[in-house]
Amino acid sequence: MSETCEKLVELAKGGNTVAFEQLIAIHQERVHALAYRILGNSDDASDIQQETFIRAWQSLRKFREDAAFSTWLHRITVNLCLSMKRRRDYGASEPLVEEMHAVVQGSVLCLERTEEITVLRRALAGLPDHHRVPLVLRDMEDRSYEEIAGILGCSVESVRSRLCRSRALLRERMRPYMEVR
Amino acid sequence: MKRECDRIGDAVWEYVRFGVELCEDDRQHVAECQECERILAESRRVQGLMKEVSRVPQASDCTSAVMSRITARRRPVWGYAATAAMMLLVIVGGLIFLRPHSVTQQIAREVSKPVVTAPAHAAAPEVVQDQSANRERIEAKTARRRSAVAAKRPRRNRRPQARPAPQQRNEMENPASAPEQIAASKHRPVMVAAATWSNAPSQSSSCTYTETNETTGETSICKVEKSPGTVTIFMESKPGGEKLPQKGI
Ligand SMILES: [Zn+2]
Numbered sequence: 284m285s286e287t288c289e290k291l292v293e294l295a296k297g298g299n300t301v302a303f304e305q306l307i308a309i310h311q312e313r314v315h316a317l318a319y320r321i322l323g324n325s326d327d328a329s330d331i332q333q334e335t336f337i338r339a340w341q342s343l344r345k346f347r348e349d350a351a352f353s354t355w356l357h358r359i360t361v362n363l364c365l366s367m368k369r370r371r372d373y374g375a376s377e378p379l380v381e382e383m384h385a386v387v388q389g390s391v392l393c394l395e396r397t398e399e400i401t402v403l404r405r406a407l408a409g410l411p412d413h414h415r416v417p418l419v420l421r422d423m424e425d426r427s428y429e430e431i432a433g434i435l436g437c438s439v440e441s442v443r444s445r446l447c448r449s450r451a452l453l454r455e456r457m458r459p460y461m462e463v464r
Numbered sequence: 465m466k467r468e469c470d471r472i473g474d475a476v477w478e479y480v481r482f483g484v485e486l487c488e489d490d491r492q493h494v495a496e497c498q499e500c501e502r503i504l505a506e507s508r509r510v511q512g513l514m515k516e517v518s519r520v521p522q523a524s525d526c527t528s529a530v531m532s533r534i535t536a537r538r539r540p541v542w543g544y545a546a547t548a549a550m551m552l553l554v555i556v557g558g559l560i561f562l563r564p565h566s567v568t569q570q571i572a573r574e575v576s577k578p579v580v581t582a583p584a585h586a587a588a589p590e591v592v593q594d595q596s597a598n599r600e601r602i603e604a605k606t607a608r609r610r611s612a613v614a615a616k617r618p619r620r621n622r623r624p625q626a627r628p629a630p631q632q633r634n635e636m637e638n639p640a641s642a643p644e645q646i647a648a649s650k651h652r653p654v655m656v657a658a659a660t661w662s663n664a665p666s667q668s669s670s671c672t673y674t675e676t677n678e679t680t681g682e683t684s685i686c687k688v689e690k691s692p693g694t695v696t697i698f699m700e701s702k703p704g705g706e707k708l709p710q711k712g713i
Binding site: 304319328400407425443458 | 470471473474477481482503506507509510511513514516517518520521523524525526527529530531533534535
């Protein structure tokens with residue numbers, strides 16, 4: 284945790300809203316990105332983004348500095364995403380706006396690429412949460428094994444084995460589609 | 465072999481994604497194993513697509529939305545104190561209006577206590593002490609009136625009272641022990657309950673409830689005073705000697 288962040292967290296713990304506002308400004312993009320990558324829906328990601336900071340403010344006193352503030356914050360985000368997924372019936376995510384543009388442009392290459400992306404998105408959405416979330420954190424967000432273990436509240440070994448399994452599952456699910464090409 | 469390919473498959477993935485070099489043995493295995501060669505090709509292709517899937521739309525700034533929700537939830541401390549005080553007033557007021565007889569009984573119990581056995585009087589707040597001159601004047605007057613009425617009234621028709629404590633009972637059965645003090649304490653305002661809180665609103669207010677017993681003519685007055693830091697409830701009983709039932713006279 285950087286010194287600035289540490290100081291802001293300390294002030295926010297004492298009820299300083301200005302300090303907490305700065306913490307939001309620093310972390311909000313990553314929180315939104317993580318929520319979007321888990322849920323695949325922009326509106327829901329925005330809801331989770333707000334809720335993450337509200338929960339963080341409410342339980343800031345419980346935050347112990349043995350982990351980084353960002354790790355603690357992203358753990359809240361992951362938990363909120365997973366409970367939202369449990370509450371709702373989440374299917375495969377909708378294609379991104381950029382993908383739709385590619386379709387409109389009409390290029391065969393773009394269309395093929397768009398289809399492949401949609402297939403991968405569906406394959407990812409179909410992975411069980413305990414396999415998909417480590418994959419999102421490692422392969423989409425470039426997090427270290429240690430950080431992932433901190434966010435998920437498990438051991439580094441557990442992260443390694445879950446990642447190995449989720450990558451194998453993903454390759455397996457993409458294989459039929461790739462063989463056709 | 466399959467298990468080994470799974471393990472190396474993950475190492476291959478890390479190599480493609482993060483450039484983590486394979487050890488010599490694994491490199492040798494991949495070069496010779498058809499399965500691992502396929503894994504390498506698939507990993508490259510899937511990860512090319514993963515970059516696209518990882519794209520995130522521009523996040524909106526949630527700072528003001530979050531801050532307004534946080535500040536809306538933060539109520540000032542005195543707000544809770546004021547709410548608590550108002551709730552106390554409503555509850556006490558409601559109890560007084562809904563259960564007038566129990567209030568009368570409580571007042572009867574209180575006025576029957578001799579001064580020496582009523583420590584609540586000593587602990588009464590300043591506001592009670594300030595009224596002492598006026599109270600003594602009223603007490604003397606009412607005591608005289610009571611004595612006159614009691615002399616006329618047959619004992620069997622006297623208003624029933626709550627059963628007193630043994631010490632009180634002795635004093636009451638043997639009026640010579642402290643008759644004057646008992647008479648003088650009968651309609652002293654009694655502090656029944658008081659509550660304090662911090663950061664109270666600065667305004668003071670009070671309200672008074674009055675109840676008259678149709679049979680005895682006794683008037684019970686309950687006054688609730690709310691001042692900075694305290695809610696005080698006083699109860700006072702004024703006998704109505706003139707209105708005693710005809711049968712009893
Ligand atoms: Zn192999």
